[in-house]
Amino acid sequence: MAALRKLQICAQSPTGKHSASLIFLHGSGDTGQGLRAWVRDVIVPDLAFSHIRVIYPTAPARPYTPMRGALSTVWFDRYKISRDCPEHLESIDAMCSTLGSIIQDEVNAGIPKHRIIIGGFSMGGAMALHLVCRYHPDVAGVFALSSFLNKDSVAFQALEERHRTGLSLPELFQCHGTSDDLVLFQWGEDTSLLLRKAGMTTTFHSFPGLYHQLSQPEMELLRSWILEKLPLTISS
Template structure:
């Protein structure tokens, strides 16, 4: 078996003892450093915590079909940007394995998975949903900002099967701007509805006037949700 490719990452270290971790995935064409800089621009105090390490991985450059095969830093390929087409499962599953090594690295440092939250912006949010719903459902929570899943996503099937057999899943936190492409906002809301119908606990926040971008009110709401999922603690 080929070795799992290591991703480049940057991170925001906690001010105090490291007892929890966030993995925050960027959107298509961006990098971990680019997302971190964007977060710093949006939030006066950065997305920083006394006890939580925030990790920003970078997707490797790969040919991206919606860009006619041009190289782009994307988490997976798409046949086209549509909710109606099949998912490119080969690239999604490969990246789930690659990102799993980052989760394992955190476990190796002593952070249990129930003290981790995974999420992302745009394509990063979709990637986080696949990663959590299908492979790492024992994390503390998952968030998706300006994101959607294809309507027949295998992630829906994984959630339904897990809950049908009495197994739990983390809560989902979603945000989407109403001034984003109208169809994209609709797709994001429909993703939340479909996951809720399968039995997953979801929260969806619409932000009037927000385009396909991050905003301070959105990020402050996310910060509060994260602290609820990963409160300060002296023990696990």
């Protein structure tokens, strides 16, 4: 098997002792640096913590079918942008393996998986859901901002199987602006309902007037949820 390709990352180090990690995945066509700058512009005084390392990886450039094969920094390919079409599982699974190396790096640094949160914006949120629901359900949680899954996603099937066999499921924090494209907002809301039906504990927040973008109220709510899942003081 070929060696896994290491992703470029930028990271916000904690101001104190590193005891938890957050992996934040950008949307299609963006970069980790771009998302990092956007977050810094949106939330004051930044998405920074005394004990949590925030990691912003960059997806490798790949031919992207919805852009007629043009290169783009996307986490996976799509046959088309439609909730009804099959998922491009080959590219999704390959990226799950690559991103798994970032999780392993944090574990090797002494951070247990139950002290790691994974999430993302738009395509980054969908990537995070595949990564957590199918491969790393033992992390502290997953978040998806302006994100959605195809209606027959294998992520739903993976959750249903875990739920049926009595295994624990990750918790989801999801946000979407109501002024996003109506189809995309409905797609995001339906994703939340299908994940809940599969047995997942989900929280869905809608933001009136918000388009396909980040906002300060959304990010403040996310920060609170992160601190709830990854508190500074670790219970014995």
